[in-house]
Amino acid sequence: MNLINYDQFKVAYLQKIAELLDQHGYSIRPVVIGEGLSLEKATLDLGDKICHCIDLQEIYSDYCKNARPMFSIVKDTLDCFREFGTVQREQVECIESVLACVTNFEKSKEILRGKGIPYLAVGDMAVYFRFDYELPFGGTMESIVTKDHLLKWKFSAEELFNIVRQCEAQKIGACAYDWVESLQPYDFGHIPVIARAEDIYNAPYELYGLNGAGAILYPEVLRQFEEAFHERVIIVPYSERKAAILPESRIQDMWVQRKIREYTEDTDARLFLSRQVYSYTEGKFYRLKGGIEQLQAVIDQKLETTMNHEKTLVGKKQSR
Template structure:
């Protein structure tokens, strides 16, 4: 394994992986081409296109990064060979089977970091606070993952826009987005207070954008919980008596500043702390929500 600059490791591992993946496809001599789903976002995954219309499984770049760098259990070339074997042997499915409204999942990403790639690739999205709400067609089947971008072209064919799609697809329950709510202890963090939890789905923090999911959280922890986008893949949830929204936001923004100068910059999602508005059935910025409550009083 070559030495990676720890402050740019994600980008360097990604670059080496793509280069090796393309090289191994070329050596096979079948005219297969690399395809990138959610390019330039933390939910990026890789697949390849053969000569026919069928789609093979996708592999997450984050998984490659963890296996080849964080845990250093695979060399890049070995990882690519193994991935291609898995993709070759897995069932290939038709685009028509995947590209159904029922398979659309919401994936929030950082707006300023990802906007250019989203525009370049014609990806359907709309701004939500300092995030961009994007979408993928997603089927998870026996540890196999099939992914494809939801594009503006697809939306146009359906006669809807990105915001309208949001309302159509976000009323799934936790199991439908392959999600979990865990206590802080279960995710390896120590806490003396049980009123803290970690929430995530196949779409990471995006699980918090699903009303049925947040209703479960509110039922367990109360309606005043604070939702922290500590990283792209997880929403940390806690009651305000542990720490105020202002203090949490200050800490989050400092954590984000650290991530931006290290190899974890792709994990920065938002600089805002959120609350769940039971009336709107949506997340709202906790600081603005607090100010508005005082005005109403």
């Protein structure tokens, strides 16, 4: 089975959903929430109602991993739409359901402006907003916050941001993978945790959430890492879906340096978020000078020094 790329998959997937809906006599059509942004979700256009949404990146990853036929994938999608039912749009599109998300500003600015999506520039990132409504028995309904919503609420984008970013970690689905060094020098393990202070200790993490890397925008989330680390928090937002969260002292660890370099270099261009590196300390979010280039230069220098040291030790042993 010849796999296709993400964009080709998306077109074929949506077309097959439309075909099956036609076969069953439905005139409704599939649509993409956040078209062109990294957190693309597939759903149905139901007007005043909203139904469950499907994460297109997760569906595509499953397709690549298991090489499933398109018909099987689409059938499961329609079953999900049917299983979780619908919710009135006004029930979903309320301030209590808003999440702050991030995207790379340069590659997303035309989409944000063209579709009337409010945003704030933060370095080379853009903050925008999504509605995320989860049913108690499962199912997630989403849509995008537009300028019309801000006019209705009489808020600016900055005022809305200051309101929603006060949410607790649990309410925004903030989770993390604890990086665990393995016995192999070029490998490491994962231990998933919920971003709660009692679950975190002095180690690097990979942070994500319902809003992707947008979890780094919430002071409550970063404060919990600062309390657990007992030192300055370093943030490397390499992907729109994930960000590395590190105690400042752990940047000295060779295996951590290798993972940072690997992540920043291997992230798909479509999911690329930022070339900046940030820190969080005493309730303040700072951008560090030099960004990822300077961080990588430091890492390269340390790796070279270590390798030269290892070669020297080997040479001394061989000369004995």
